[in-house]
Amino acid sequence: MKVQILLCCFIGSISVVKAQNLQEISGMVIGEDDIENIHVINKTSRRFTVTKANGTFVIEAKLHDTIAFTAIQYTTREIIIDKNILENQVIRVNLSEEVNTLDEVIVGKVLTGNLMSDIINSEAEPENNFYNVGIPGYKGKRATQAERKLSEAKSGMLNKVVNGVTGYTKMLKAHVKLERNDVLITQIRQRLSDDLFTLYPLDVSKRMDFWYFCSESPDFLIRCKGQSDVEILEYLIEKYAVYKNNLKSE
Template sequence: MFLLFCFTGVAQVLGIKTLKGKITAVDGDITGVVVQNINLDRATITDLDGKFEIAVRLNDTLVFSALQFKKKRLPISAALMNTSLVSVVLEPFVNQLREVTVNPYGLTGQLGKDIGRIPLGKDVSAEGLGLPNAEVKIITQSQRKLFEATSGIGLVPLNPILNAITGRTKMLKNRVKIESTYARTQRVQKFYVDSIIEADLKIPRSKIADFMYYCEVDPEFQAMVDTQDHLKIWDFLVLKSKYYRKNNGLLDERKKE
């Protein structure tokens, strides 16, 4: 009790008081912001609600710092010394990247236009390397089973007859057709990574697979992919994305603002 009385008396003599405050910000986590009195060499951090307490004197300076905010200095005036709770507004820190020049290849920064302008290296494939049997197409498991189901054994073609009766041939044909369609979709997703589809087409990452299926069932999509024209395919995806977002209530974020 005596020590507490002595400490309080010393604090009053030195003009020190405990300043209570609260951090506010439009965006960014206000927890763990460092609050430092650079004159008294004291420091603390904000709690979950952005609140803090720190010892100050008249004309001291507080410095607020965090990775997500711009550093701020707050001089302790007579008005602040008489304030029961001070509110400190912090501005978000935006890390601006240096300008990047894309002119060496005549790029515009628009993916749809730039894909055809980027020089590609020599295709490293079995055909390009001149390997033996490079022209032989590797069939899928479903295609192999379909071949077996429609091919005869010996002089009497029993397999085609039995499989036609049981409906297995029809099932295998449908499976081969589905695999062929899905293979086209996979090729398209190799052209454009998920982050590009999410950023440019405004399709949420969780909806990309559903969006690709939406494109896949369109007969024009299959013919478009077979052309291997990246610009035409991209234009098709841009058009389909507008209908997909409209049908699924995915409003453009820029329109929301």
């Protein structure tokens, strides 16, 4: 028993020492494009933050930690914390714009993935609707097929009663929720996948399963919809721990 107590104390003292080694480093990112919400990742000590509108940030680090700066519009850059940075507790980082070049010249009309640009460049004739004939109409976000079906199922008293009794409305609500979850998890995966797996490695073959695991959690929309990248990453790290434990128990 005494040995176990001493061992626990020893492990605890090591954790305290490690935590004390971390210092707050104030920094500023400089770039020609937008410098807000650039991801600042301490790959060594597993800390994460984002820059403010003026490019400033604060992150914990210790000697020899590797800090990565990532953003879509900039080339990823890594800085190793040295004695000079620790003594001054300040870091200043210049980022270079990410330049995408074409390997070959393409002649003719090009589809880029931008909807309005592709409509202009394509040979397809657009169908007539109130957008192009001048008839006033709804110009908000267009409903998905599942959302339209749900709206139809809830329209009219008879529809409400019949579809409610048969469970059809409940089923459509579930489909709409899954659809929204899929859209949100795709956006999160595109933004935070590299950052998350840099901090917490996961076999490539398990990653899509992990994203489905997150999106199917009851608290997914509450914790992730409309939240900052820092808050979302904290949620993903929590789910990562649960997911890894589930893998061990299989």
